[in-house]
Amino acid sequence: MNVSLRALRYVVATADFGNLTEAAKFLNVSQPSISAAVAQFEAECGVQIFVRHHAKGVTTTIAGTRIINEARLLLNHARDFGQNARAMADEVRGEITVGCFWTLATHFMPSLLSDFAESHPGISVSLDEGDQAQILDAIISGRTELAFSYEFAVPEEVVAEPLAELPPYVVLHPDHPLAQRDNVRLADLKDEPFILLDLPHSRDYFLGLFRSVGIEPKIAFRSKAYELTRGLVGHGRGYTIQNVMPRTQTTHDGCRVAAVPLVERLEPVHLVSLRLRRQAPRPAVEVFARHLKESFSASGVFAPGTLSPRVTIR
Amino acid sequence: MNVSLRALRYVVATADFGNLTEAAKFLNVSQPSISAAVAQFEAECGVQIFVRHHAKGVTTTIAGTRIINEARLLLNHARDFGQNARAMADEVRGEITVGCFWTLATHFMPSLLSDFAESHPGISVSLDEGDQAQILDAIISGRTELAFSYEFAVPEEVVAEPLAELPPYVVLHPDHPLAQRDNVRLADLKDEPFILLDLPHSRDYFLGLFRSVGIEPKIAFRSKAYELTRGLVGHGRGYTIQNVMPRTQTTHDGCRVAAVPLVERLEPVHLVSLRLRRQAPRPAVEVFARHLKESFSASGVFAPGTLSPRVTIR
DNA sequence: TTTTTGGGATAAAAAAATCCGATGCGAGTA
DNA sequence: TACTCGCATCGGATTTTTTTATCCCAAAAA
Numbered sequence: 001m002n003v004s005l006r007a008l009r010y011v012v013a014t015a016d017f018g019n020l021t022e023a024a025k026f027l028n029v030s031q032p033s034i035s036a037a038v039a040q041f042e043a044e045c046g047v048q049i050f051v052r053h054h055a056k057g058v059t060t061t062i063a064g065t066r067i068i069n070e071a072r073l074l075l076n077h078a079r080d081f082g083q084n085a086r087a088m089a090d091e092v093r094g095e096i097t098v099g100c101f102w103t104l105a106t107h108f109m110p111s112l113l114s115d116f117a118e119s120h121p122g123i124s125v126s127l128d129e130g131d132q133a134q135i136l137d138a139i140i141s142g143r144t145e146l147a148f149s150y151e152f153a154v155p156e157e158v159v160a161e162p163l164a165e166l167p168p169y170v171v172l173h174p175d176h177p178l179a180q181r182d183n184v185r186l187a188d189l190k191d192e193p194f195i196l197l198d199l200p201h202s203r204d205y206f207l208g209l210f211r212s213v214g215i216e217p218k219i220a221f222r223s224k225a226y227e228l229t230r231g232l233v234g235h236g237r238g239y240t241i242q243n244v245m246p247r248t249q250t251t252h253d254g255c256r257v258a259a260v261p262l263v264e265r266l267e268p269v270h271l272v273s274l275r276l277r278r279q280a281p282r283p284a285v286e287v288f289a290r291h292l293k294e295s296f297s298a299s300g301v302f303a304p305g306t307l308s309p310r311v312t313i314r
Numbered sequence: 315m316n317v318s319l320r321a322l323r324y325v326v327a328t329a330d331f332g333n334l335t336e337a338a339k340f341l342n343v344s345q346p347s348i349s350a351a352v353a354q355f356e357a358e359c360g361v362q363i364f365v366r367h368h369a370k371g372v373t374t375t376i377a378g379t380r381i382i383n384e385a386r387l388l389l390n391h392a393r394d395f396g397q398n399a400r401a402m403a404d405e406v407r408g409e410i411t412v413g414c415f416w417t418l419a420t421h422f423m424p425s426l427l428s429d430f431a432e433s434h435p436g437i438s439v440s441l442d443e444g445d446q447a448q449i450l451d452a453i454i455s456g457r458t459e460l461a462f463s464y465e466f467a468v469p470e471e472v473v474a475e476p477l478a479e480l481p482p483y484v485v486l487h488p489d490h491p492l493a494q495r496d497n498v499r500l501a502d503l504k505d506e507p508f509i510l511l512d513l514p515h516s517r518d519y520f521l522g523l524f525r526s527v528g529i530e531p532k533i534a535f536r537s538k539a540y541e542l543t544r545g546l547v548g549h550g551r552g553y554t555i556q557n558v559m560p561r562t563q564t565t566h567d568g569c570r571v572a573a574v575p576l577v578e579r580l581e582p583v584h585l586v587s588l589r590l591r592r593q594a595p596r597p598a599v600e601v602f603a604r605h606l607k608e609s610f611s612a613s614g615v616f617a618p619g620t621l622s623p624r625v626t627i628r
Numbered sequence: 629t630t631t632t633t634g635g636g637a638t639a640a641a642a643a644a645a646t647c648c649g650a651t652g653c654g655a656g657t658a
Numbered sequence: 659t660a661c662t663c664g665c666a667t668c669g670g671a672t673t674t675t676t677t678t679a680t681c682c683c684a685a686a687a688a
Contacts, residue, residue, distance in 0.1 A: 003396045005319060006646090021664060030648050035666060037646090045396070046403030048593055051456040054655040055663040059456040062411060063402050063596055074395045081388045082317045082359070085381050089360035092377040119376045121362045287376070320675090335635060344677050349637060351675085368684040369634040470655095632687070638680080647672070657662075 002044070005078055008071045010037040011049060015068045019057035093122035094284035099135040099147030100127055103226045104271070107244050108148070111301055116291050123284050132201055139274055145285045148292060151270035152201035160272035161289075163296040164304065166243035167268040168209060169259040171229075173236045174249070179258040186213050186264060193220030193238030195229045206241055209266050233257045243269045271296070316358070319392055322385045324351040325363060329382045333371035408598040413442045413449040413461030417540045418585070421558050422462070425615055430605050437598045446515055453588055459599045462606060465584035466515035474586035475603075477610040478618065480557035481582040482523060483573040485543075487550045488563070493572040500527050500578060507534030507552030509543045520555055523580050547571045557583045585610070 013023040014034060024031040042049050049064035060068060100109060105127060113125055128135075128144050132152050138144040139158055154160045170189065172179040178188060186209070194217040196206060210217050220238045223229050229240045234255025242259070249256045273292050275281060281289065296302045327337040328348060338345040356363050363378035374382060402408065414423060419441060427439055442449075442458050446466050452458040453472055468474045484503065486493040492502060500523065508531040510520060524531050534552045537543050543554045548569025556573070563570045587606050589595060595603065610616045 003319060003392050005317065019664075029646090031665075032649085032667080033647055039666085045399035047399060047596070051454075051590060051593055052665060053454070054653090054665080056656080057664070061456045061593065062409075062459055064456070067399050067402065070395055070398060074391055077388055077391050078317050078319075081384055084384060085317075085359035085361060088377050088381060092361060092375075118365050118373075121365065121375060122377070333635075343675090345636075346638080346678085347676055353637085366636060368636080368682090370685075371635070630688080632685100634685085635683095637682075639678100640680105641676100641678085643674100643676070645672100645674070648670090650668085652667075653665090655663090658660085 003074075004041075005075065007037040007041045008075055010034045011041055012068055012071050012075060014038060014050065014058065015060050015064070017057075018059065089122070091283040092120055092287060094282065095124045095126070096146070096282070096284050096288055097126045097128050097144045098288060099138050099144040099149065099274070100129050101135060101147075101149040102129050102131060103244055104148060104150075105129045107246060108302065112148075112292070112295055115295070115301065116288065120287060120291070123287065125288065131199065135274070139276055142276070142279075145275060145279070145281060146289055146292075147274040149272065149274055150201065151272045152205075154272075154274065157277050158274050159277045160270075160274055161293070162270055162272050163292060164271040164302065165268040166271065167262070168206075168241045168243050168266055169245060169261055170239055171233050171242050171257050171259050172239045173233055174256050174258045175236070176239070176258075178239075179260060181260060183261045183263050186210060186215055186262065186266075189217070189239060190215055191218065193218055195219075195221045195223070195232050195238045195240040197226060197229050197240065197242075198222040198224055205267075205269065209241065212266065213264060227252050230257055231255065317388075318355075319389065321351040321355045322389055324348045325355055326382055326385050326389060328352060328364065328372065329374050329378070331371075332373065402596070408596065409438050409440065410460070410596070410598050410602055411440050411442050411458045412602060413444065413452050413458040413463065413588070415449060415461075415463040416443050416445060417558055418462060418464075419443045421560065422616065426462075426606070426609055429609070429615065430602065434601060434605070437601065439602065445513065449588070453590055456590070456593075459589065459593070459595060460603055460606075461588040463586065463588055464515065465586045466519075468586075468588065471591050472588050473591045474584075474588050475607070476584055476586050477606060478585040478616065479582040480585065481576070482520075482555045482557050482580055483559060483575055485547050485554045485556050486572050486574060487547055487553075488570050488572045489550070490553070490572075492553075493574060495574060497575045497577050500524060500529055500576065500580075503531070503553055504529055505532065507532055509533075509535045509537070509546050509552045509554040511540060511543050511554065511556075512536040512538055519581075519583060523555065526580065527578060541566050544571055545569065 010023065010027065010033070013027055014020055017023045017026065020034045020038070021031050024034045027034070038050065045067070047063045047067065048061055049067060050058040050060055052058050109127060113127070116123070116125060128138060130138070132149060135144075135147045135149050136153065136155065136158060139147055140155070151160050151162070170178070170184055178184050196203065196219050207217075221229070221232055223232070230251045231253050232238065233240055234251040234253070234257050245259055249258065251257060273289055275285075275289070294300050296304075298304065324337065324341065324347070327341055328334055331337045331340065334348045334352070335345050338348045341348070352364065359381070361377045361381065362375055363381060364372040364374055366372050423441060427441070430437070430439060442452060444452070446463060449458075449461045449463050450467065450469065450472060453461055454469070462477075465474050465476070484492070484498055492498050510517065510533050521531070535543070535546055537546070544565045545567050546552065547554055548565040548567070548571050559573055563572065565571060587603055589599075589603070608614050610618075612618065
């Protein structure tokens with residue numbers, strides 16, 4: 001049987017008014033429409049719903065009463081469904097701006113944003129890259145509602161939700177003897193020239209690693225540009241340490257580098273999502289936050305383990 | 315928003331197959347039908363349900379997945395509703411309400427209902443006792459689908475199917491001289507005090523009996539309560555006339571009465587089943603109607619002859 | 629590259645479902 | 659007897675849905 005909600009609406013209205021003509025008036029259709037729909041419905045389900053009284057409207061039969069009560073439930077269900085679906089539109093539609101740490105952006109955002117755009121076509125995301133200070137400032141001022149960054153210098157009014165932990169790797173010229181090994185220890189690098197990514201927090205982090213094993217690195221270069229440090233390594237000017245590893249060994253200027261794990265269990269960096277503590281996120285923001293979290297969960301594109309260097313040239 | 319179950323079915327099938335073309339094949343419609351329905355549904359609820367992949371079918375968006383799950387529930391609800399409505403048509407299980415005249419109920423219904431409950435455990439019967447006007451009103455309005463009553467004042471739109479004919483009996487105090495006789499004639503009662511059951515139609519019937527033999531009864535009491543008239547007889551306040559005879563000589567307050575046949579062949583009352591002319595009865599109702607008819611047939615519990623008084627005290 | 633192919637979108641015509649106004653009809657009502 | 663109320667029915671208009679044929683684009687294949 002092919003239930004039609006239209007017919008059901010007509011039948012229920014008729015029962016409510018006890019009279020096709022009034023039901024028709026109420027529903028803004030003609031009386032014959034109701035008559036036909038009711039008759040067809042009765043024929044389809046094989047049960048007489050109404051007793052017709054000449055010049056005195058209709059009354060429902062016993063079976064009719066039961067059917068009508070159930071029909072009411074179904075119509076309510078349908079109404080709720082419609083409202084729900086509609087409400088969902090508001091939730092999954094909107095524009096959001098998310099802050100993102102420079103180096104993380106290039107590595108994670110392409111697939112992150114691409115997947116999100118596909119599963120949430122109603123939400124447009126614009127990215128606001130910057131350093132930690134800019135990111136936090138944007139969060140606090142409300143310019144961005146969510147950010148993806150490191151757990152550095154997070155003030156009290158911002159909450160950091162952990163997403164992933166990235167241990168440090170040594171990045172070497174592929175021809176360097178140590179690049180052939182399965183792993184190295186920091187002590188092995190003691191006399192090698194170190195190329196430092198000299199950004200506010202990264203500086204402290206990297207030097208802290210050496211300090212934790214009692215070694216003083218020989219800093220040969222300092223640079224504020226992530227990709228530049230790799231370029232210097234590619235040209236054999238020394239080694240560097242990185243936590244976020246590009247999925248390629250080729251540097252921007254065409255040289256190659258190799259990444260080797262460290263033997264020591266050194267402090268990893270923490271990737272987090274940031275948002276203002278005292279602010280209920282808009283639904284669209286909430287949705288993106290969930291997407292972020294899922295991407296770094298066991299079933300996501302950036303599941304733990306997939307973040308290590310894929311290939312180490314030997 | 316005007317949800318259409320048709321569109322919902324298309325959308326859900328599409329999600330199931332991940333591919334409009336197969337969904338169309340499955341639903342025996344053309345692929346453009348699905349395409350159009352899906353597009354319209356998305357437009358109506360303002361949410362994109364599917365992501366179209368070129369040459370690789372479609373996948374559901376996050377919002378789409380949620381909507382589709384709810385749509386499944388709604389479709390199931392609709393299916394159940396349809397099956398239910400349909401089942402009601404050819405159902406020998408169900409609930410029926412039968413109307414019944416007050417005095418007939420106490421006399422016939424106990425065994426009638428008891429037998430029926432035994433032979434048709436799937437059908438639950440609820441009784442709606444009342445006077446003739448109430449019974450007919452319930453039938454006409456559809457509140458009851460069948461009634462058991464007298465053939466009084468039956469309007470054109472109601473059909474009365476004869477079940478039994480009950481001749482009148484004289485009910486006397488057991489010590490009354492006439493109570494010893496095998497039968498009496500109305501003329502014998504001319505000067506006795508008559509106790510009249512004063513209900514709308516019974517009044518006319520009883521007085522009509524006297525009129526038909528040219529006698530004017532001496533009305534000593536009038537009462538609307540059947541059992542009260544017997545009580546008065548039991549207390550020696552006069553005689554009354556009854557067609558439906560309890561299977562006991564003891565009245566509610568402990569006195570005894572005797573019933574004696576009448577010599578004259580007077581108009582009997584007609585027990586009938588009543589139902590609306592222009593209504594196809596549900597199977598369950600049909601079954602009860604048949605049970606009623608059989609109970610009053612030659613092989614039934616209330617076969618003709620068994621309705622006479624069993625014992626007359628002499 | 630170029631070609632093929634799979635599968636959704638679109639357009640126009642056809643079919644079906646609905647709708648409406650007019651009208652019929654039966655039973656109450658004046 | 660005439661009139662009104664209210665459901666049923668009919669023919670034609672209108673709107674929805676379906677279909678057929680075709681287009682179009684990206685992925686796969688050559």
